Amino acid sequence: xxxxxxxxxxxxxxxxxxxxxxxxxxxxxxxxxxxxxxxxxxxxxxxxxxxxxxxxxxxxxxxxxxxxxxxxxxxxxxxxxxxxxxxxxxxxxxxxxxxxxxxxxxxxxxxxxxxxxxxxxxxxxxxxxxxxxxxxxxxxxxxxxxxxxxxxxxxxxxxxxxxxxxxxxxxxxxxxxxxxxxxxxxxxxxxxxxxxxxxxxxxxxxxxxxxxxxxxxxxxxxxxxxxxxxxxxxxxxxxxxxxxxxxxxxxxxxxxxxxxxxxxxxxxxxxxxxxxxxxxxxxxxxxxxxxxxxxxxxxxxxxxxxxxxxxxxxxxxxxxxxxxxxxxxxxxxxxxxxxxxxxxxxxxxxxxxxxxxxxxxxxxxxxxxxxxxxxxx
Amino acid sequence: xxxxxxxxxxxxxxxxxxxxxxxxxxxxxxxxxxxxxxxxxxxxxxxxxxxxxxxxxxxxxxxxxxxxxxxxxxxxxxxxxxxxxxxxxxxxxxxxxxxxxxxxxxxxxxxxxxxxxxxxxxxxxxxxxxxxxxxxxxxxxxxxxxxxxxxxxxxxxxxxxxxxxxxxxxxxxxxxxxxxxxxxxxxxxxxxxxxxxxxxxxxxxxxxxxxxxxxxxxxxxxxxxxxxxxxxxxxxxxxxxxxxxx
Numbered sequence: 001x002x003x004x005x006x007x008x009x010x011x012x013x014x015x016x017x018x019x020x021x022x023x024x025x026x027x028x029x030x031x032x033x034x035x036x037x038x039x040x041x042x043x044x045x046x047x048x049x050x051x052x053x054x055x056x057x058x059x060x061x062x063x064x065x066x067x068x069x070x071x072x073x074x075x076x077x078x079x080x081x082x083x084x085x086x087x088x089x090x091x092x093x094x095x096x097x098x099x100x101x102x103x104x105x106x107x108x109x110x111x112x113x114x115x116x117x118x119x120x121x122x123x124x125x126x127x128x129x130x131x132x133x134x135x136x137x138x139x140x141x142x143x144x145x146x147x148x149x150x151x152x153x154x155x156x157x158x159x160x161x162x163x164x165x166x167x168x169x170x171x172x173x174x175x176x177x178x179x180x181x182x183x184x185x186x187x188x189x190x191x192x193x194x195x196x197x198x199x200x201x202x203x204x205x206x207x208x209x210x211x212x213x214x215x216x217x218x219x220x221x222x223x224x225x226x227x228x229x230x231x232x233x234x235x236x237x238x239x240x241x242x243x244x245x246x247x248x249x250x251x252x253x254x255x256x257x258x259x260x261x262x263x264x265x266x267x268x269x270x271x272x273x274x275x276x277x278x279x280x281x282x283x284x285x286x287x288x289x290x291x292x293x294x295x296x297x298x299x300x301x302x303x304x305x306x307x308x309x310x311x312x313x314x315x316x317x318x319x320x321x322x323x324x325x326x327x328x329x330x331x332x333x334x335x336x337x338x339x340x341x342x343x344x345x346x347x348x349x350x351x352x353x354x355x356x357x358x359x360x361x362x363x364x365x366x367x368x369x370x371x372x373x374x375x376x377x
Numbered sequence: 378x379x380x381x382x383x384x385x386x387x388x389x390x391x392x393x394x395x396x397x398x399x400x401x402x403x404x405x406x407x408x409x410x411x412x413x414x415x416x417x418x419x420x421x422x423x424x425x426x427x428x429x430x431x432x433x434x435x436x437x438x439x440x441x442x443x444x445x446x447x448x449x450x451x452x453x454x455x456x457x458x459x460x461x462x463x464x465x466x467x468x469x470x471x472x473x474x475x476x477x478x479x480x481x482x483x484x485x486x487x488x489x490x491x492x493x494x495x496x497x498x499x500x501x502x503x504x505x506x507x508x509x510x511x512x513x514x515x516x517x518x519x520x521x522x523x524x525x526x527x528x529x530x531x532x533x534x535x536x537x538x539x540x541x542x543x544x545x546x547x548x549x550x551x552x553x554x555x556x557x558x559x560x561x562x563x564x565x566x567x568x569x570x571x572x573x574x575x576x577x578x579x580x581x582x583x584x585x586x587x588x589x590x591x592x593x594x595x596x597x598x599x600x601x602x603x604x605x606x607x608x609x610x611x612x613x614x615x616x617x618x619x620x621x622x623x
Contacts, residue, residue, distance in 0.1 A: 295493070375469075
């Protein structure tokens, strides 16, 4: 069988190029927006994902770290009572007001007071042991290096944080926050920086390390059962990260924006791709009519158009993937939070091929007026 | 109606309407054509000759009358059945060559064979033989852009011929060609009738072609004016082009 669809596509590539590019850019837009959105959601759960804690305890109903409220100090004892718990450490989270160099004004920041010991759980994956040791020095802070320009300071620089002078002793990476700057200090420094004097000694969270091999879900259930009158809730690491991502997705409007944008990309991609395909089909309508006169069925001719649409889709996916990969590398090199996994990538590919296929179906309609008798003029 | 003819039309009528105006193109025309015969249908523009060809070939249904082709009544077939009938029994050569720009000559000819279910190797052999028959044996890998008008029309003839059709329909096949190429084309059609036993119906307004036909039917205003059978038993010369033999 002569590969009419493929040969025409490659011989007349200029005609099909706009369609392939429309598909490629649709894919690029979908993938980049997914990567940026997931990257932002990852930032929302950066506290959870960069820490090695298995369980989190916090105020009941807390949806995301920023919304935490102080919980009773005896929570720590309640957690330690469980036989599978090997370590419990407080995590202090407070708002802050950063005043750096005079020309910068003030920056809204998030202060994380963590256990600075070498085997501390909080931010264990972002701040290595020797770096966190520097936090034992009073009024020392660590920030993400991507945030240094925003703060207007380099390592060693100092600023006024909640009315206290602090010094940047190190810069880590992977702690870029959503809508602000993360400032990491020791628990003792954080306590001093807390402007709310009534709750000065209370923390919003306790993080828990379990014995190796322990099942976090079982331990969570056991603790919650053992303390029926408790004024705290226990989440597993996965639950708490998921809660944060869900909060940003559904409670902030970001998710709806994502769906809306996806819809727009789909419509625009389909319109451009189908118009190009319709024009390509229409330019050969006499040849198709000839084939129909010679006995090639309409179904067979439709398949030629659909096959061309799929080729356009496939080529578009490849071009889109290459450009996306390059842009992703660029984004990473600039510490722009991006993230995507195989599921997101496959979803983009499926969506983009659907754009091509729907366009093909629309282009097939250009064949509906096929009338071989019209060739006899 | 007798079914001994390869192709017969009985009392066919066709009218086109544009708005409220009805134009009667064919008005109860009857005709019977034999195998191994090149029938030339001559007539001025608007005489209804192209409509006659469309109805005889099953591309168009008449308002009245019957067409019996190879013993089957076309009017009783559903559109898919008509497509199948055309696929297995008919070939077409049109005024415009209607070749796919992307395909080489041999691929153009192979394309319809694929729809007939013929495998690639056989299709290629048939296509090469058909191109050889129309004198394009050395030009099989050229694309339409690289061919002259006469060569393109011969590819179109080879495309129809390779299907080994019992019925071959040609609509003004020489009108876009000069007289030398026109002669080559009509002689090719004549040979197809003689060598392959096909019934060839050729519609034209070019009276010079009459010399190469077995039968010349003249129509005007949807009716047959004259129907002359010529005693021309000589086999038309096989195609050799001066520019190709060098």
